Amino acid sequence: MRVLVTGAAGFIGSHLADRLAADGHEVMGVDDFSSGGNRPEHAQMHRLDVADPALVAFAEHRRPEVICHLAAQVSVRKSVADPLRDAQVNVLGMVNALEAARVSSARKVVFASSCAVYGVPAELPVPADAALRPASPYAASKACAETYLGMYRTLYGIDHTILTLANVYGPRQSPEGEAGVISIFSDALLTGKPTRLYGDGRNTRDYVYVHDVVDAFSRACGDLGGGRRFDIGTGMQTTDRDLHTLVAEVAGAPDEPAFAPPRPGDLPAMAVDPGPARTGLGWSPRTSLREGLKATVEWARRA
Numbered sequence: 001m002r003v004l005v006t007g008a009a010g011f012i013g014s015h016l017a018d019r020l021a022a023d024g025h026e027v028m029g030v031d032d033f034s035s036g037g038n039r040p041e042h043a044q045m046h047r048l049d050v051a052d053p054a055l056v057a058f059a060e061h062r063r064p065e066v067i068c069h070l071a072a073q074v075s076v077r078k079s080v081a082d083p084l085r086d087a088q089v090n091v092l093g094m095v096n097a098l099e100a101a102r103v104s105s106a107r108k109v110v111f112a113s114s115c116a117v118y119g120v121p122a123e124l125p126v127p128a129d130a131a132l133r134p135a136s137p138y139a140a141s142k143a144c145a146e147t148y149l150g151m152y153r154t155l156y157g158i159d160h161t162i163l164t165l166a167n168v169y170g171p172r173q174s175p176e177g178e179a180g181v182i183s184i185f186s187d188a189l190l191t192g193k194p195t196r197l198y199g200d201g202r203n204t205r206d207y208v209y210v211h212d213v214v215d216a217f218s219r220a221c222g223d224l225g226g227g228r229r230f231d232i233g234t235g236m237q238t239t240d241r242d243l244h245t246l247v248a249e250v251a252g253a254p255d256e257p258a259f260a261p262p263r264p265g266d267l268p269a270m271a272v273d274p275g276p277a278r279t280g281l282g283w284s285p286r287t288s289l290r291e292g293l294k295a296t297v298e299w300a301r302r303a
């Protein structure tokens with residue numbers, strides 16, 4: 001199968017490109033290298049802005065069967081500071097990726113959405129049929145992109161699967177961003193820098209390992225899960241404080257974080273239900289948090 005991966009220089013996109021190539025697919029990667037700097041080994045990489053109409057011409061020429069759309073403005077804080085730029089990349093980028101799918105007669109688009117679309121959840125793990133209540137421009141742009149996918153399916157018959165990702169972690173995640181708390185802790189604890197928890201340390205997140213996430217994408221590239229969205233997480237909550245203890249243990253560093261005031265807009269808790277992905281995609285998370293942390297800390301040690 002010929003697959004176009006947008007955001008292929010990014011954390012998740014580069015792992016996905018590697019996995020698809022290892023499975024024998026022909027992989028074309030597109031990225032503007034604005035935040036990602038990875039070069040997947042067996043993908044042909046092309047420097048392109050996803051919102052640039054040149055993407056449509058590129059796809060028309062290269063005729064991918066499936067487009068995995070991961071390129072995005074990924075920072076919630078940047079989206080609040082500059083909602084227009086966020087929408088340019090995340091909304092216009094989605095429309096452009098769908099136009100690319102239309103002109104190239106692609107069979108399917110697989111989209112990386114975010115559990116941020118649920119806002120502050122009323123129930124945990126978030127039930128699969130929960131209403132979308134975006135609480136940031138980033139979450140709103142992801143919810144909007146999801147709507148476009150449904151509309152293109154109705155209008156043009158282009159199939160899609162939406163994967164609503166919990167907190168993804170693993171090797172290659174940048175410690176510079178705001179999402180990669182495990183990379184941030186690993187980097188700091190291995191180099192003796194101070195670490196900080198915002199609030200009382202009892203906020204929770206659902207951490208899912210990147211190899212499990214790309215497995216979900218790989219399954220969704222086939223015929224499974226057409227026209228559906230699946231939450232990709234473990235269903236388990238880990239508090240910030242427990243996470244710090246675990247990373248410190250694995251890194252062999254002291255477990256002594258500083259505490260800072262809570263950041264406005266931070267969600268108190270999050271976990272999503274992997275049940276529907278189990279039945280719809282045959283997917284389940286296989287990597288325990290401890291195993292995933294060991295691999296991530298090992299990578300940070302070598303990086």
Ligand SMILES: NC(=O)c1ccc[n+]([C@@H]2O[C@H](COP(=O)([O-])OP(=O)(O)OC[C@H]3O[C@@H](n4cnc5c(N)ncnc54)[C@H](O)[C@@H]3O)[C@@H](O)[C@H]2O)c1
Nearest residue numbers: 007009010011012032034035036049050071072112114168
């Ligand atoms: N990491 C997570 O925990 C997480 C959680 C939920 C959803 N997601 C989604 O998964 C996808 C991948 O995220 P990631 O963690 O790998 O982030 P990342 O920043 O490592 O990857 C995003 C990639 O998109 C590229 N990009 C940004 N703007 C672009 C543009 N205009 N044109 C072309 N390329 C552009 C960046 O250079 C980068 O390589 C994103 O859509 C993100 O919203 C990630």
